[in-house]
Each structure stands twice: as C-alpha cells, then as structure tokens.
Amino acid sequence: MSTISLVPLTPDQPLDLPSRGRVGMLSLIIGESAIFTIFVVAYVFYIGKSLYGPTPAQVLEVPIFNTVCLLSSSFFIWLAEGSIEKNRMRRFLLWWSTTICLGIVFLVGTAREWLKLIYHDGLTIRTNLFGTTFYSLVGLHATHVVVGLLMLLLVLVFTLTGHVKESHTERIQVLALYWHFVDAVWVVVFTVVYIIGR
Amino acid sequence: MGIGFLLWTRACFAADTVRPSSPINIFAPASTPASEIYHLTLFVFAITGAMFVVVAGLLCFAVFRFRARKLYEASEPPQIYGSNQIELAWTVIPVLTVVVLFLATARVIFAIQDAPKPPAALDVTVIGHQFWWEYRYPSLGIVTANELHVPLSHLNHPTSTYLRLTSADVDHSFWVPQLAGKTDLIPNRVNEMWIDPQRPGLYLGQCAQFCGVEHAKMLLRVYVDTPEQFTAWVKDQHRPGNQDPSVAAGRRVFETQACMNCHTVTGTAATGRFGPDLTHFMSRSTLAAGAAVNNAANIREWLKSPDHFKQGSLMPAMQLSDQQLDELVAYLSTLH
Amino acid sequence: MADQVLTIPDSLSVSPPQIADETFLERLHGWVVTVDHKKLGILYVLYSVFFLFVAGAEALCIRIQLLRAHNHFLSAAVFNRFFTMHGTTMVFLVGMPILFGFANYLIPLMIGARDMAFPRLNAFSFWLTAFGGLLLYFSFIGGFGLYGVGSAPDVGWFAYAPLTARAFSPGHSTDYWALALIVSGFGTLGTAINIIATVLSMRCRGMTLWRMPLFAWLMFVVSGLTLITITPLTAAQIMLLIDRYLGGHFFDTQAGGSAVVWMHFFWIFGHPEVYVLVMPAFAIANEIIPVFSRKAIFGYPAMVAASAAIAFVSLGVWAHHMFTVGMTSVSNAFFTLSTMLVGVPTGIKIFNWVATMWGGRIRFATPMLFCIGFLFQFLLAGLTGIMLSVSPLDWQLHNSYFVIAHFHYVLVGAIVFNIFAAIYYWYPKATGRMLSERLGKWHFWLFLIGFHITFDTMHFLGFMGMPRSIYTFEPDRGWDRLNMIVSIGGFIQGVAVLIFAVNLVWSYYRGQPAGDDPWDAWTLEWATASPPPEYNFATEPVVRSRRPLWDLKHPEDPDWRYEQ
Ligand code: HEA
Ligand code: HEA
Ligand code: CUA
C-alpha cells in the first residue's frame, strides 16, 4: 500500500486546530454579512429618493415588541447552549422551545406589519423605491429567520425523539451561532429601517 | 519576446504620433483635455516602459543565466530563503514610483475636471438614445441630432463648448478621442465635460458604452466650425421647417403615417420626440447616426427597411407603398 | 528535450493502487455520487476545460465576425450574445471552477489531510456549479420559451442597468444570466467555506500555518476574498430579479432608481473577482517556479503578506472601472491612488519569483515554460493596468480594445497560462501518467505565439479608438488590418488548445508512467502514490518544515534548520 510515514522525528507540538463546524459557520456568516451589507447600502442610498409616496414616516411603526422578542431569543438560545453543555436535557428543551416561540412571534409580527402596509397603506414592493427596498431588506432578514427556525425545529424534533445528546453540544452551538447572527442583523436592519430611515 | 514587444510598441507608437493611421487616434489631440491627457500618457508610458525594461531584463537574465545545463542534475543549487534588505528595497521603490505617478495624474485630473468655465462657453445638452444622439443648444434654441456643430476655440480667447450629458433610456458614452476623453450618458443623471477644439474640421468617434443591439452603429460626428461657418449654421437651424407646397403629398404621408409620432419637423404637426428631429434633416451628411450616407437612395432604403443599414434600430419598417416612399423622400429631401 | 521522467530517490517509491474491476455504469455512478475531494477536483477541471472549449469557440466566432469591416458572419444580436456568453462563461464557468478544482484536489494532499472539511458540502457545491453552467447554456434554447427562438444573455458580462430592465431586455435571457450565476455563486460560496475550514482545521501534525505550502495559503486568502465578493454579486442579482419579476425599482431610472448603483455593486464584486481569479494562478506559480528552479521560494513570509495585502487593497479600488461615469475629481484621484497601490504587493510577488529563479538551475519542462510566459505577460498586463488606473488616460481608453487587451493579458496570459502549467504539472499525480512533453512544447509555443499576435495587437486598436462590444466597424477607421491580425492569432491559439486536448486524451492511455514524484518536488502530495489512494495517506504525515520532501531527500541539510 502506498504509505510513507514522513519524518518520524519528534512530532511537533500538537496543533490546536479550531473546530471545522465553527469555522464553516463563521465563514458563512461573513459571506451572509456581505449580502446584507449590499441590501443595507441600497436601502440607505435610496432613503428619501422615492418619487411618490407613501413615505416611511407616514406608514412605518416601530416594532418594539417584535424586536424585544427576537433579541431576547438570543439570550434563551444561549441558556440552551449552556444547558446541553452540562447535559441538562430538560432545561435544554425548555430554553430551546422558548427560542422557537419567540422566533415565531417575531415572524407573526412581521406578517401583521406587512398585512397592514399592503392592505391598509397600499405599499407594495412595486409602489415606490421605499417599498422596493423595504420589503427586500426586511424580507431578506425574515427569510433568514425562517431558515433558522426550520433548523431549530429540526433540532427540537430530534430532541423530543431523544436523538440529541450532550455530545452534540458543538453542533448545537454552531447552529446557535447562526441564530445570534440573525439577531445581530436585526439590530442593523432595525436601526436603518425604523430609526435612520424614518 | 518581451523586449521585442517593447520595441514594437515604441515603433508603432512613434509612427502613430507622426502620421495618425486612424482618424480617431488618441495620439492626435486637437483640444485641451485631449492634449493634456496625451502629455500625461507620454509620461506614464515612459515610467511604465522603464519599469518594464528593468524587470523584464532581470527576468530574461535569470532565465538565460540560470538555466540548467541538463534536464536533471544531481546536485541542487544553494538554497536561499529570502533577504529583508532586498525585499524592503523592492517595496520602497515601487511605492515612490506610485507617488510620482499619482501626483502627475492628480494634476491632470483637477486641471480637466475642475477647470473654471469661461463666460463665453457654449452650452450643449447631449441626450443619448438607443441608438442615436440628440443635441440641444438651450442658449440658441436649436434642437438637432447625430451631428454636433461646435465653434472653433482659440487659446487666447477660448470659446469652449460645455456638454451636459444625459440619457433617455440606457447608458451610453460620448467619445471623440481627438477632442477629449469619454464621459458616460446615464439616465436620471447629468454629467459634464468640455472641449475647446483648436483645429476646424470633422472629428469622428462613437458610443463607447454597450447600449444594446446597435451599439456598434451609434457613431459620432463633431463638426468644428470656424466662427463664420458656425454663425451660418446657427442661422440655418433657426429657419422654421419647410413648407414647400410641391412636396405636400410627401408631407401628408409623413403626417398621416406614424412618422409624426416619433419625429419633429418644426412648424408642422409633427412633434414626436422618440426619434431624431428632422427639421433640418438635409443639413446632415449621414443617416441614422452615421449608418449610411445621406442621399435620396439611402433615405428611400432606410424608410423601406431601417434594418438594411441598422438591424435592430428602434425605427420600425412602415410598410409603405412605392409611391408613398417616393413622396416621402421628396418631402424629406426638402428639409434643409 | 525528450520525454523523460525525472526520477527521485528510491526511498519514496510505493506501489501503484490496484484498479478495481468495475463496469462502466458502476464507474459512472461512482463519479456522480462521489464525495472524494480528488474526484470532485477532477470533475471541476474537466467541466471547466469543456467550457473553455465552448467559450473559446465563441471567441473564435467573435473574431471571424471582426475579421474585416462590415462582415456578415454573425448578426448584431448574435454577436452580443456571444461576447456576453464568452465573458460570463470564461469567468464563471472556466476560471473559477478550474481554480477551485485545483484547490479541491491539492489542498488536502498538501496539508496531509484525508479529505476536505465537509466532503458532502463539497459534492453539493460542485453540482450546484455544474447546474448553474447548464442553466446558463440552456438559455440558448429557453430564453424566449421553448417554442420560440432561443436567446442567450446579451447585456455584457457586467450587465449594466438599465439595459437589463424588462423594458430594454424582454424575454428571459437576462433572468437566465442572473439565476445561473446566483446558483453557481452558491456553489462557489460552499467551496470557499470548505477550503477555509479545511485549511484551518484539517492540517496534519507539524503543519503550522507558517509551514503550509504557499498554494494552500493563497487558496485560503482567495476563499476569504470569495466570501465577501461573490455575495455582493448575488445580492445585486437578487435585486435585479426583484426588479424584473416583482416590479421593484432598484435600478429603474424612471422611478428614481440609479444606474450607477448597479455599477458600484457589480464592481464591488467584479474587481476583487479578478484577484480571486489571479491569486490561484499565483498559487500555482508558487509551487512550480521553485521546483523547476530547484530553490526554495524566496521570501515566503513576504509572499503571504503580499497576498493578504492584495486581497485587502483590492476591496477598495472597484471604482477604477467607473472613471467615466462622472465621479468627482476627488473620487477619481482616490481610486487612482488606491488602484496603483495594488501594484506594490503585486510587484513584491514578481520580484520574489525572479529572485527564486536567480541562482537556481532552471529546468525548462513544459510547466515551467508556461510559468515563465506567465511572468512576462503578467508583468506587462500589470503595467497596462497601471496605465488604466491613471484616470485621465482611462477616460480615453475605457471600453476600448486597450482594456480588452489588458484583461486578456491577465486572464489568458497569466491565468490560462498558469492553468496549463498546473495541468502539465499535476496531471501525472492525478492519472499516473505524464503528459507528452513533445506535444506540450508544441502547445506552449503555438499558444504563446497566438497569444501575442492576438492580444499585443489589441492594444493598438485601443489607441486607435476602437471601442469594445461592437459587432462591426466602419471601413474608414483604419482598423481593418489589425483586426485581421488579431483574428489570425485567435485561430493559432485555437490550434494550440486542440493540441492540448489531444495531449490530454492521448497521454491518459499512452503517456509514460509517472511514478510518484516525477518532478522531484517537495510538497506532500508527491509523497503518496499517483494517482493517490482514496484515503490519501495511510498514516498521517508529520512535517517539520515547508518542504517536507526536501527534508526527506536532503537529511544532511533540512529546511527546518533555517526556518524560524
Ligand atoms: C485576473 C485579472 C486581472 C488582474 C490581475 C488585473 C490587475 C490590474 N488591473 Fe485590471 N481588469 C481586469 C482583470 C484584471 N486586472 C478585467 C477583466 C477588466 C475589465 C472588466 C470589464 O470591463 O469587462 C480590468 C479592467 C481594469 C481597469 C478598468 C479599465 C476600464 O474599464 O476602463 C483598470 C483601471 O484601473 C485596471 C487596472 C488594473 C491594475 C492596476 C491591476 C494591478 O493589479 C496590476 C498590478 C501589477 C503590476 C503593476 C505589475 C508588477 C509590478 C511591478 C513590476 C512593481 C512596480 C510597479 C509599479 C509600482 C507601477 N483593470
Ligand atoms: C478567463 C477569461 C477569458 C479568456 C480565457 C478569454 C479568451 C479569449 N478571448 Fe475573451 N473575454 C473575456 C474573458 C476571457 N477571454 C471577458 C470577461 C470578456 C468581456 C466580455 C464582455 O464584454 O461582456 C471578453 C471579451 C472578448 C472580446 C471582446 C468582445 C467585444 O467586446 O466585442 C474578444 C474579441 O476578440 C475576445 C477574444 C478572446 C480570444 C480570441 C480568446 C482566446 O484566448 C481563446 C482561446 C481558446 C480557444 C480558441 C478555445 C479552443 C477551442 C477550440 C479549438 C474549439 C474549436 C472549435 C471551433 C473553431 C468551432 N474576448
Ligand atoms: Cu450608445 Cu453604445
């Protein structure tokens, strides 16, 4: 067989290599951040450039409750991470489901906001530049929340069927990293859309 | 190979400067922006050329001097892993070069872009269309197409022309190499550039931003007129559209077919703006932005089938009878 | 030079892997479902070579059309499709996948790993990329619907708005362009993530970052750059699709949208993209030049630092593609300066390569010939790049054939040359057989001659005011003869590429057996069999320096004595 053991000299100090899951997720996050940056730049560039109304000030309401839900979900998923690390599976289940609930509440909030904007204020993606940039940016974020929720739900199902163990801590943490990212993006989106852009 | 190319560059370049082999050579400037760029070009060529000679020389030397005598030699050459001094040197020298190049460039950028506008300057609005040019002279009240007339400028009392560029549809770019560098025409945006041509005559160029099917035939013709010629041209353009009764039949065709929806002939019912203004159509020497010479035969062919000269131009073939065509050509031929 | 295999000290010889008895279908199935990084790497390379032929054929059609003034070989519309497809294909379906293919094949071998970090993601990325390519070419049939005439994208590879708006680009050709690139873009993203994770987390014992082969280093930097450059393109294309399908107004100039914003987004991707393409080419040169000069690479840390610097600076120069859109004088000056600064780290690289050859014993095998060609051409291409970065000069030369010449000098003269070098260099590793040196020399010289005839001449057409993207030109412009020369050069290149194809196939069956280490090289991939067994290394290698095989072959004077 093709083998060569190369240089059986004193093996160097063992390398302390980072986990590939974490590296992979961080890379993905960097890439995703670039996507969001472009959408945010487009949003900021087009603030106030719409040729006709409605304007953000006329129709947007600041979604405080929604924001609180999403941001606190980051906290709960952090608790969940801690629980699985210490092999407290019931707590893990609790915190994990709380996170999911908060995510769903957030989505419902967004859906209601959009419903109001579309049917009450007549703002659609084709109405004006504000509509185009608003639905794209908020929609892009919401898409990420949906993807995140699907993955969280998958984990929930596996936890309920007893397939998730302490040994999966690493993967759970990688997934949580994504969720933290989605939350962090919301901070940016929130600032840009509801504070600067209004 | 590298040296050969360099020599070739030099040779062709020298030949080009002496005897422009193309009418739209960037090495035959006839206006201040173009000649500023030209002089900068020489400077940049000198520096990059020197750089090329040095580095390519080192490379050639290394390749010839250090080639292996046999494909496979048992002994290995001495291993050298690097040298901080040398590496520092070839970091610092390029940095200094960059500084020099940048300062020379910045001077020209500001000289051209931020030049003060002389009071006597003529304003022209250039509007790009798929695939033709519209020119408006707001101070003179003239609207024309495809052939730009500008006055000659003297260095001591410049009568430069300021172009305000915009577009009605997609991006285009205004490029007459002998007069100035190019500037894009972008919808929903106004760009500026200026020229002060110092030799009368015809200058050629063409659209330099891909703008669709017929981008290749969006040609530019700029006439630099002596003051007398320019005044005469302006006077000509101020005459209203032709009312010659002998071609009334043609005019009727023009105004009953869709022509008038797209074309203007001042003084008549035709006020369309989608196509070129035809009021003084016969004052132009070419048809459809340089696609063909402007003569009766070509006009007829154009009206019958614009695709013949310009496949994909936005003027439709109007399905006219031979008689209508003849009448139209007669009418258009009177629009001086 | 005759076909000759360079032997290496006996200590490294190992037995070739046995070939299993499989039917054709089984083998095919094996390739389709494979998650082995070596097979995927080969798939990538084959896929790209295929598209090199397709896009090359398109280029030849372009050149036939431009043979003389008022030629009627292609209609205006078809010409526009061809140059758009040529550019898009060459950049996205040839350049990117082939370079990632090499990375896939080589990085695990070079860092002594069993496979990539995420083998299944790896396979998924490849098939996404492949699907993107097919989608792009499907537009020839489906652009106007299956029943109508097909129409490929015809808006240029930069697809400037608002030419891409529904109003100016009816049908679906532009949608194919955007969708295909979004799909293959996700494939690329996956591969980039995979490479980063592999390099950071899969290295064998002793392989510290500072002992990694430069190839792995550069691919790591490129992957990082890819993460933040492909994604803006994806974002912009999503916006374009929103405009086209949902009636959005991102780039709708009638509703207050801006055409210039698209340009910014495109070039924020487009400029770093060219370094994403060229740095793998550098990576290849970093492996080949030292081996054939018989010297260690000169200034390894500087090479790493310069790569990182190029990646970093390249993020701040994109607007040099936009000097003519009417930016302020200050912006023009800024982007002139930042662009010129890229020349400094790039210069360091060129000088270090020359210094590597300096004092060596250069062996002119085919891979090295291509690399020397690369050095010359890249030097010149870089200097024409510097000329273009002088913004007043760019006002003249922008969108002229000078730009076409500049970037083909880099894309063909540097990247394609190095791709050929890499194929000649690693083909023995992947197949166990040498490529024919004789055909290789023919390939090299013909391609070199054809290349220079074509692309040197284009510079002058640029000076003479010939714009790009034109399907025909007027006879009175004085461009006839030079265009004829350019086209002839294109065909010489075509012949050279055909020779290459013959070589690839012929040598696969008839080439000389390569042995494990035909070039007497120094990195880990040459320590295993050719082709390598599925698990790469039976025992995990342990390294002590940047050139483990050098240490092995020269126990009296190992590298680790000199490295810090
Ligand atoms: C792999 C591809 C690649 C690479 C590596 C480069 C490298 C460079 N390019 Fe090029 N470029 C393209 C691909 C590439 N380019 C493409 C595809 C386009 C056109 C896109 C389109 O419009 O379709 C383009 C267009 C383009 C333009 C816009 C032209 C226009 O459209 O008007 C400019 C302008 O600044 C430019 C500049 C440069 C510079 C300064 C470098 C530098 O990186 C070069 C650095 C190298 C050197 C300078 C040589 C070695 C250095 C020394 C010997 C040291 C000493 C030298 C100095 C300090 C000066 N390029
Ligand atoms: C990696 C990138 C790459 C490569 C390798 C090439 C390779 C070549 N390119 Fe390309 N090119 C681009 C990237 C590339 N190009 C880009 C990005 C554009 C801009 C597009 C745009 O504006 O949108 C462009 C544009 C472009 C133009 C300008 C079109 C225009 O603006 O009107 C031209 C014109 O001559 C050209 C020519 C060539 C030629 C002759 C080759 C040769 O080197 C090709 C050699 C290879 C072959 C010849 C293949 C061999 C195949 C066979 C032998 C098959 C035989 C079959 C038949 C003969 C039918 N290219
Ligand atoms: Cu107008 Cu090209």
Ligand SMILES: [Cu+2]
């Ligand atoms: Cu660039």
